Amino acid sequence: MTSPARTFPDGFTWGSATASYQIEGAVHEGGRGPSIWDTYSHTPGRTLNGDTGDVADDHYHRWAEDIEHISRLGLRAYRFSIAWPRVQPGGSGDWNLEGLAFYTTLVDALLAEGVRPVATLYHWDLPQELEDAGGWTNRNTAYHFADYARRMAEAFGDRIWMWTTLNEPWCSAYLGYGSGVHAPGITDPEAALKAVHHLNLAHGLAARTIRDVVGAGTQVSVTLNLHVTRPDDPDSAADRAAVAKIDNLGNEAFLGPMLDGAYPPELLEQTSSITDWSFVQDGDLEIIRQPLTVLGVNYYSSSRVRHYDGSGERQQADGHGNSEASPWVGADDVEFLPQPGPHTAMGWNIDPEAFTELLTTVSARYPRLPLMVTENGAAFDDTVSPDGRIHDEERVDYLYRHLDAVGAAIEAGADVRGYFVWSLLDNFEWGYGYDRRFGIIRVDYETLERTWKDSAYWYRELVRTSQLPDQEVAATAE
Numbered sequence: 001m002t003s004p005a006r007t008f009p010d011g012f013t014w015g016s017a018t019a020s021y022q023i024e025g026a027v028h029e030g031g032r033g034p035s036i037w038d039t040y041s042h043t044p045g046r047t048l049n050g051d052t053g054d055v056a057d058d059h060y061h062r063w064a065e066d067i068e069h070i071s072r073l074g075l076r077a078y079r080f081s082i083a084w085p086r087v088q089p090g091g092s093g094d095w096n097l098e099g100l101a102f103y104t105t106l107v108d109a110l111l112a113e114g115v116r117p118v119a120t121l122y123h124w125d126l127p128q129e130l131e132d133a134g135g136w137t138n139r140n141t142a143y144h145f146a147d148y149a150r151r152m153a154e155a156f157g158d159r160i161w162m163w164t165t166l167n168e169p170w171c172s173a174y175l176g177y178g179s180g181v182h183a184p185g186i187t188d189p190e191a192a193l194k195a196v197h198h199l200n201l202a203h204g205l206a207a208r209t210i211r212d213v214v215g216a217g218t219q220v221s222v223t224l225n226l227h228v229t230r231p232d233d234p235d236s237a238a239d240r241a242a243v244a245k246i247d248n249l250g251n252e253a254f255l256g257p258m259l260d261g262a263y264p265p266e267l268l269e270q271t272s273s274i275t276d277w278s279f280v281q282d283g284d285l286e287i288i289r290q291p292l293t294v295l296g297v298n299y300y301s302s303s304r305v306r307h308y309d310g311s312g313e314r315q316q317a318d319g320h321g322n323s324e325a326s327p328w329v330g331a332d333d334v335e336f337l338p339q340p341g342p343h344t345a346m347g348w349n350i351d352p353e354a355f356t357e358l359l360t361t362v363s364a365r366y367p368r369l370p371l372m373v374t375e376n377g378a379a380f381d382d383t384v385s386p387d388g389r390i391h392d393e394e395r396v397d398y399l400y401r402h403l404d405a406v407g408a409a410i411e412a413g414a415d416v417r418g419y420f421v422w423s424l425l426d427n428f429e430w431g432y433g434y435d436r437r438f439g440i441i442r443v444d445y446e447t448l449e450r451t452w453k454d455s456a457y458w459y460r461e462l463v464r465t466s467q468l469p470d471q472e473v474a475a476t477a478e
């Protein structure tokens with residue numbers, strides 16, 4: 001099977017992405033304070049094999065080598081995150097100049113290579129001291145975040161090409177405070193919804209602050225992991241209602257306030273037994289809705305749901321019978337269904353069509369808001385061949401299909417300005433530790449040596465030509 005060649009638009013931004021806690025290591029060095037991920041990963045039973053980010057890719061010491069890889073890949077942009085506890089160890093109060101110096105050096109080195117720095121202010125490593133005061137359930141955290149954003153804008157405002165306030169607040173709120181599979185590991189439905197709102201507020205305060213400090217011309221964005229959810233039975237009203245619930249929690253809870261100025265009434269209604277949302281104060285919605293230069297979209301996979309009646313009896317369309325309520329806050333009458341293959345090593349299904357659908361619908365809904373794919377990629381069980389190479393055809397195939405999907409969305413009118421592959425390097429994959437490898441560059445966790453996988457060579461060629469070649473793609477496997 002071959003797909004037609006695609007040429008990406010002039011000026012399309014090619015990049016790769018990482019996050020501080022996943023790559024930096026050096027958690028006790030340079031005056032860094034503890035984050036919720038240090039605490040969480042050091043709590044027995046929380047991460048696979050008890051893995052922690054203590055060393056990770058040791059990027060804190062190997063940043064120069066990593067920038068060399070970025071440069072050799074020909075990337076025009078690099079998306080990284082600033083570790084809040086590195087620049088402000090307690091999350092409020094004193095600034096740590098050594099931490100600021102680390103990012104100053106990094107940013108200057110990127111610029112010297114002609115690589116545009118895309119800085120995310122929050123990729124989940126909240127200073128532990130703020131968590132001890134309630135973390136994202138405490139409204140004050142949003143104001144502390146704005147102070148931190150101000151200091152970062154003052155320090156690097158002239159050199160950051162694009163700012164991203166938050167990475168995937170969905171994960172921070174629901175996985176951190178609802179299902180507890182991310183730090184801080186809390187399982188409290190109301191806490192999760194409070195966190196949603198305080199993260200939204202933090203975004204609005206920070207976006208406004210960055211514009212105030214750097215000037216109206218600065219590029220400000222937020223990155224969301226938007227969900228494409230399909231009904232098991234499209235003819236069932238109950239299944240369609242299940243999709244709507246997941247849409248409200250997963251997408252509208254952020255798009256609504258950030259871009260439309262309100263939480264949808266359906267969201268408030270479906271969560272009314274959990275909270276009355278009285279933590280939303282007068283004026284918050286005006287603050288949260290800030291003009292954005294682009295919307296960052298992370299996409300990996302899609303979902304299929306149905307109405308869950310608790311009986312455990314209803315068969316799925318494909319005959320699969322096991323029934324379980326979703327772990328989502330405010331959606332206990334929804335069931336997530338196992339998706340048909342193929343899957344990645346995360347168990348996530350591979351669904352590039354859903355990516356096209358997502359980009360085209362979001363772009364049609366916000367026609368004046370350009371989109372940037374801030375993450376897309378896949379974990380596979382890579383093996384090193386006797387010749388020392390990593391022939392990760394599955395990853396190349398995944399990237400090929402998803403870039404083809406981006407191309408299809410652009411052709412259909414979506415305004416997509418760039419693509420950042422997740423990830424530059426294998427790294428600490430949160431609850432899955434080092435067991436899941438997303439990098440286009442392999443990291444040997446004993447020697448910390450970096451080795452380009454075939455996907456890195458493939459990506460370099462794509463970046464050089466801005467063209468997706470005619471290419472054999474694997475027939476849709478099972």
Ligand code: PNW
Pocket residue numbers: 019022167168171225298375422429438
């Ligand atoms: C994103 N989920 O995380 C993050 O932004 C990255 O840091 C991470 O490494 C990458 O995707 C791969 O996982 C997610 O459970 C984690 O739906 C979990 C989910 C989604 C995104």
